[in-house]
Amino acid sequence: MSAARAWAEQRLGHAFADPQLLELALTHRSAAARNNERLEFLGDAVLGAVIARAVFERRPDAGEGVLSRIRSRLVRGETLAEVATELGLGSLVRLGSGEARTGGHQRASILANALEALFGAVWLDGGTPAAERVILALFATRLSALPGEDELTDPKTRLQEWLQGQGLAPPAYTVTTVVGAPHAQTFEVVCTVEALDLTIGGHGTSRRLAEQDAAARALARLRGEPA
């Protein structure tokens, strides 16, 4: 049995009846014309449905807007890349030589898309019950600790709303440093609230995440919480 098949059985809990589907799901478009993009389309759809229902059932009192935001958080690229990394998916993805050389095996978008393609492949291979089983198992931890309504609004929005409530101007964000190779950069950001003479730093693997981190720290400081 190939390394990929053993991995799928062990980590996804699905033994592929048609191993070619598994191979296809693991083939990035940089590696071949016949690649995982169609399966990704399919996987995205089944993932959306399975997670929608799981969130619906776990949040009987939440309105449509909250359900929708919780689901977005679970199925967005960032979360999928985390799940893919936990599964050790990176080393199994087939890449073209250019992508492989520039760190494609760790690239978040490649990992997220390959994971979606795997869901699509499982759906075709084992039907809806198999897809539901695999997806629910991989998201079990995240589904058992769904974000509260407060967490659903991102820190930047909450900080801005908090300042607005005090009649103050919105904060400014400045990138101070970017370090690392293109596929593994770290951004350092400073958030400044001029009226309060507050300057606080944050960091993350993207500019957006670094700004959110800085905003979250600024909020905590303003509310007198421990940083």
Add this chain to the structure above:
Amino acid sequence: MSAARAWAEQRLGHAFADPQLLELALTHRSAAARNNERLEFLGDAVLGAVIARAVFERRPDAGEGVLSRIRSRLVRGETLAEVATELGLGSLVRLGSGEARTGGHQRASILANALEALFGAVWLDGGTPAAERVILALFATRLSALPGEDELTDPKTRLQEWLQGQGLAPPAYTVTTVVGAPHAQTFEVVCTVEALDLTIGGHGTSRRLAEQDAAARALARLRGEPA
């Protein structure tokens, strides 16, 4: 048996084990605090998945982008409102008195949302096989005549690209008349291609649709096709 249950059996082909789910799916937010919005969230998700797979299977050679555009066209509000109208869903939706008085029973967004809510209710009531059966039956005609790649680009975009190809300026659109009550308006639009001295009319139930209609007629004229 209630009118709604008889309708669901006959037109959706699903006999609800839990008729309360059916009632909830037919309750617009103007009628009650417990309404169909959560079910709409669920139905949108299962509809997206079922149609994604149906399109995937019917278009084995289409890339992800084309699959995605075909699906969007099938699941967008406009199409859902058409399907709902074909089913005679309007008269069954429970509305608040204000909505009912101002033509809510024919309003496209209310019909589209109620149809999605029905898919969600069927999914909960009869499981994934029931939801698949109902959705595939209601979309059978549309799935057997999927749009070609050419049709996927809207007429306004195609007209603009055609003119660009001739080195000409983009067309201008002007609304000339709006008739009818707010929920049942007809828009008349004129599309003008100055450089070609072409003026051609179109109409539709929204400004967007009227402009697309005019653009389609202009394209046909420019290509020498029968109008």
